[in-house]
Amino acid sequence: MESSSPVFAVRRGELELVAPAEPTPRELKPLSDVDDQEGLRFYSSGIHVYRSSNGAKDGEDPATVIRDALAKALVFYYTLAGRLREGAGRKLAVECTxxxxxxxxxxxxxxxxxxxxxxxPPFPCHEELLCPLQQGSTGSYIVDCPLLYIQVTRLKCGGFIFGLRINHTIADAPGVMQFLKALGELARGAAAPSVRPVWARDLLTARSPPCITHDHPEYEFSTEEIAKDKLTSVLPKDMVRRPIFFGPKEISALRNHLPAHLRMSSSRFELITAAIWRSRTAALAYGPEDEVRVQFIVNARGRKRSQAPLPPGFYGNAFAFTVASSAAAKLCEQPLGYALELVKKAKAKATDEFMQSAVDYLVSNGRPHFAVAKTYIVSDVTRAGFEDVDFGLGEGVYGGPAKGGEGEILGVANYITRAKNGKGEEGIFVAVCLPSYAMERFQMEIDTLTHEPVFDPYV
Known part of the structure; x- marks a missing residue:
């Protein structure tokens, strides 16, 4: 069941293949050992909304402008015009076709x-604003399939919506943003992107031999854990999506639930992650001793590395998951500061060596899926810059996730993204997806945390 939102009709034309505007290299390019893990073998999606403009391209058809720019962009990002192949050991590579x-x-x-x-997010009628995925010859939606899908939808007012689906094995959020910036530059008339794409996937590969130096609970789970998970047997029709808004007032209230040493030393991401993890756990009513976890992404870009640093222009997946865990009863009974401390410690754990150990673990264990049982997974895209993509065709009024979280139908994963609420206030949105029986309890828990406390829980 969707949260209340406008419903409208979309008339989509025939799907077409846009090839690079010039000849490109024919080669096989292996993905990194971060790229081709099981949990990234899906398509991430985004929506960008534009108001009509009286600018230099006024009167031009946005679909035509962006189609032409796409053909030019694929000369530089020619891997995106290729197809994935799977080799020995489930190793993925892009055949540049x-x-x-x-x-x-x-x-x-x-x-x-x-x-x-x-x-x-979740954006109204998002499935109608995104190209449908195509199956490959083997029935897969990943191997032997297009890597990139773009739809441009014209609005009655002269504005338009740009919808994107991209195979997550090929790029993470900063990588997608780099491609979209290049696409916008070419649409505005540039001869080449200001940042040239760099493959360099060999920089994120396992050591030989692999050397696992840390525990990696982010990839470890059992069938017993899956059976105990509160979401395993819930049908999609019984799930409810609700966008939760955190503006300055809500963030201030969260801080006032904290001891003094945490109030100003904690980021908005840490605060929101801790609050939703705690509230979600209470709403799902796990057993007192059940171990519940929050799992989030830590970016490798800009970090000191024992190997060569990732070069400017790198657009592959460059991150690791890190995990915080607690017994459910303790998480819910302790003040918010307890959950926040666990989140901060997990974040600090993600050193260069931890990330390399995770890559070695992936290769040594058959490229497993990350854990989802009794786990809340969150990704912060507030700094990705999706709202700044500029095609020279009108003012951007929204840019970000289409659905609020990949896999969100299971209530497992969410994006934290920037947007405005119905009052025009700028803030942070999290599109939470939970079983209908749990949503009201979740809302009550969040409301309690986003109002000023009537007493100091640390006195």
């Missing part, structure tokens, strides 16, 4: 003003 990316143009029976107040 120049077959192209999937493109569609569409028209929606809606004006931008009709969407005001709904420009946050």
């Amino acid at each position: 120049a077959e192209g990316a999937v493109f569609a143009e569409a028209d929606a029976d809606v004006r931008l003003d009709d969407l005001e107040g709904a420009l946050c």
Whole structure:
């Protein structure tokens, strides 16, 4: 069941393949050992919304401009015009075939003003605004399939919506943003991207032989844990999505639930992650001794590395998961500061050596899926810059996740993203997805934390 949002009709044209505008290299390019783990073998999606403009490209069809820019962009990002192949040991590589990316143009029976107040994930009618995925010859949606899908949907008011699906094995959020910035530059008339793409996937590979120096609970789970998970048997129709807004007032209230030494030393991401993890655990009513976890992404870019640093222009997956855990009863009974301390310690654990150990673990254990049982997974994309993608075709009014979290139908994963609420206030949104029986309890828990405490829990 969806949260209340506008419903509108979208008329999509035929899907077409857009090939690189010039000849490109024909080669096989192996993915990194971070890229091809099981948990990234899906398509991430994004929505970008633009108001009509009287700028230099006024009157031009956005679909035509972006289609032409895509063909030019694929000359530089020619891997995105290729297809994934799977080799020995489930190792993935891109065969650079120049077959192209999937493109569609569409028209929606809606004006931008009709969407005001709904420009946050999960985005209204997002499945109609994204190209449908195509199966490969083996029935897979990953191997032998297009890596990139783009749809441009014109609105009745002259604005448009840009919808993107991209295979997550090829790029993470900063990598996608780098490609979109390049696409925008070419759409505005540049001859080449200001930042040239760099492959360099060999920099994120396992050591030979692998050397696992840390525990990696982010990839360890048992069938017993899955059976005990509260979401295992919940049907999609019984799930409820609700966008939760954290503006300055809510963030201030969260800080006032903390002891003095944590109030100003904690980031918004840490605060929100701790609050949602604690509230979600209470809402799902786990057993007192059940171990519940929060798992989040730590970026490797800009960090000191024992190996060569990742070069500017690198657009592959460059991150590791880190985990905090607690007995459910203790997490819910202790003040918010307890959950926050666990989040901060987990974040500090993600050193260069920890990240390399995770890569070695992945290769040594068959590239497993990350754990999802009794786990809340969160990714912060507030600094990715999706809202700044500029095609020269109008003012951007929203840029970010389409659905609020990949895999969110299971209530497992969420993005933390920037957006405005219905009052026009800038803040942070988390599109939480939970069983209907748990959502009201979750909302009550969050409301308690985002109001000023009536007493100091640390006195």
